[in-house]
Amino acid sequence: MDDFVCNKLTEWHLSNLIEIFIDQEIDEESFHDLDDKEIDTLITKAGPRMKFKRQFKWFKKEQNTTDRETVDSSAQEHEEAVSAQVCPSTSGTSNKEILTKVKSIMSFVKKRLPAQDNKLNNFLKNKIDDLETDKRELVGVFGKTGSGKSSLINAVIGMKNLLPTGEVSACTSVMIEVKANTQNKSYQADIEFITKEEWEEELFHFLGDKAGQEDDDYPDFEKKLSVLYGRKEKENKTSEMLMEKKYFKEIPEFLENKKKLLACESAEKLSAKLVRYTRCDSEDEKSLFWPLVKCVTVRVPNNDLLQHVTLVDLPGNGDRNKSRDNMWKEIVGSCSTVWIVTDIGRPAAETEAWKILNNASSLMGNGGECQHIHFICSRSDGNLNNREAILKRNMKAKKVVSEQFSEEKTIKKQFSDECLEIFTVSSNEFLEKKHLNPDETEIPKLKEFLQKLNDCHSETVNYVSGARGILSLIQGASRRDGAGKNIDVCTDLDKKMKDELDKVKKPMEEACEAFEKCLSEGVERSKSSCESDLMSVIRPSDVEGGAFHQTLKCVVKKSGTHKPKKGEQINLNGKLASCLTDSIDEEFKKTFPNERKCGPFNNVINKFSLDTKSLIEKYKDVELQLIFLKTEEDKIKTELNKMIRESKKMIYNGLTVTIGKNMQEGYSKAATFTGKDSLENMRDTLKKRVHDTKNIMFEEAKDELLKQLRELMEEILEKLEITMQESIKLSLKTDGDSIPDVTQQLKEMNDYYNELKAQQQSP
Secondary structure: OOHHHHHHHHHOOOHHHHHHHHHOOOOHHHHHOOOHHHHHHHOOOHHHHHHHHHHHHHHHHHHHHHHHHHHHHHHHHHHHHHHHHHOOOOOOOOHHHHHHHHHHHHHHHHHHOOOOOOHHHHHHHHHHHHOOOOOOEEEEEEOOOOOOHHHHHHHHOOOOOOOOOOOOOEOOOOEEEEEEEOOOOOEEEEEEEOOHHHHHHHHHHHHHOHHHHHOOOHHHHHHHHHHHHOOOOOOOOOOOHHHOHHHHOOOHHHHOOOOEEEEEOOHHHHHHHHHHHHEOOOOOOOOOOHHHEEEEEEEEEOOHHHOOEEEEEOOOOOOOOHHHHHHHHHHHHHEEEEEEEEEOOOOOOOHHHHHHHHHHHHHHOOOOOOOEEEEEEEOOOOOOOOHHHHHHHHHHHHHHHHHHHHHOHHHHHHOOHHHEEEEEOOHHHHHHOOOOOOOOOOHHHHHHHHHHHHHHOOHHHHHHHHHHHHHHHHHHHHHOOOHHHHHHHHHHHHHHHHHHHHHHHHHHHHHHHHHHHHHHHHHHHHHHHHHHHHHHHHOOOOOOOHHHHHHHHHHHHOOOEEOOOOOOOEEHHHHHOHHHHHHHHHHHHHHOOOOOOOOHHHHHHHHOOOOHHHHHHHOHHHHHHHHHHHHHHHHHHHHHHHHHHHHHHHHHHHHHHHHHHHHHHHHHHHOOOOOOOHHHHHHHHHHHHHHHHHHHHHHHHHHHHHHHHHHHHHHHHHHHHHHHHHHHHHHHOOOOOOOOOOHHHHHHHHHHHHHHHHHHHOO
């Protein structure tokens, strides 16, 4: 079902019908065509049916009126737009109002563009469509069960009863994203399941293949069966029997590989529904669905802090389910900020928090885009009534955490002390409004931080700037007598383009040379230490031989990575690649800094400039086209920086991926051993594989990284040149046939643009 139907039902206070309409796949088109007979079949309860029919009757009446007026709508739009532009008053207008008005202007302009299918018209229409962007900052929230993550999220966004909290245990596998609902006023949750094929495979592994019951994942699997099917129902059932439709009546979406949508009029009602999808235990005897849930996305209406920010409640160290683990890694790598939540009682001794940071640091740092680590000590008011004692403990907690952070070598490879900030909070006290003193609970400081993240993504400023550039191009094209007069400015631009591309190319080539040198040293260290690195994983000193058998079996079956029920995640590929990653860590951090103010490759992308300001003074007759080129220049630089952030994650993590591919033959062979001596046979197979390939696989990993780096360099130069050359060609070398005059629209856009600029410059 599309947003149109969901919005209508919510607007009519009938959001309880949303799931019924989803189930019957009613979209906007079929919604318009509903008749009384279909409505009677669709809505079986008399009360909601009568309410729906009354609203639907008015809706159809309004629709018919609108259809009759469509013929005159364009003229009316134009008249209103011109009327607004005669005396445009932008003073005191909010950014949201400006954005709404500007979008309306651009929609009107797009309709007026000629229907002819030519390059300039298509270019302009695409540029208007490309103005719509949804930039979001991810804030990952880590912490062990009971640390207060859900309460913290509820407090920060001001929704006391949004995420389930309390005595019921949270599921450590399910990720929960909290973001804004920009479409309607309902509280919604999109529930994404693992695929039915994955669950079927898991059932067969543990039930169809009796050897699977010896797996060290089996106790966890037993719990999944009990909460999903019931303790008695699961007994003596085969994997095929447990896939029957009758077990999934309440979640048919799972069998259809679709998301399930929950929609409620209040946060409390949504929270109550979410319990079955996000909690491990429940007082209710109904089945719990968390074993099948991959991720839950909660959408909150009317919340400014979530406008460009998504909060993600994350499991500590990934997951044993492959698809959940992949999603976990992807989200962790996309977080610009990470919150580590722990009890204030013993923040430095809380091993879970520091394990999370250590294990995920490379994914967040060089393998991600994290700029801020916030260590959040919860329950700052606990068991203390004396304000002075509270302040003293808070200060001590901050000092202890700061000292501990400086001693964590693995974390410090990826992050400097400047990345760390420590908060002491009391979520419950803040929500209950018992006291709001910032010294006692720093929730307001976290809210302020989120607001700054939102401000960094000024959708209004970016949209208006881009729209101003497009209108400048349209107006310039409509005035142009012929493209041939622009030879001189095009010559200057072409020369400037060549010079600027050379400036971009040089530091990228220097980076390639630096990485090649670092990696060559890393390869040699890897060759000499790989066999001892291997043994530290497959023959750990703190585990007895027999007890390690099933753990190693899982490692080889899962291609080198495994998360035991207890203990840290095992990543044999990462261990073998560690000398290579260590060799480039400093250079990588310097070349691809996560801090946005320091751009990649020595900030060379951000320094790229065609110097349109000077050209405008020299070529006044094409000022409008040059204004457009400046906005295009800003936009392509933003796009390139985003592309580089995504590419650098793959490049950095690619070292481990390449090692894993080289080791796969050894894993596959080791996984076949069973019975007596299988533990030693697995170890011997892995030792032989490392010994036989060590002179090849580390060189291959090095070559693959350098190859990806050069491909990125070529893509940057190509995209930069092609994008700007196309913009130059279509704005200065192409005649505009029948391009409309947008004088009034451009005037109003300039007013909005100047007002927004003044707001940015004001203290």
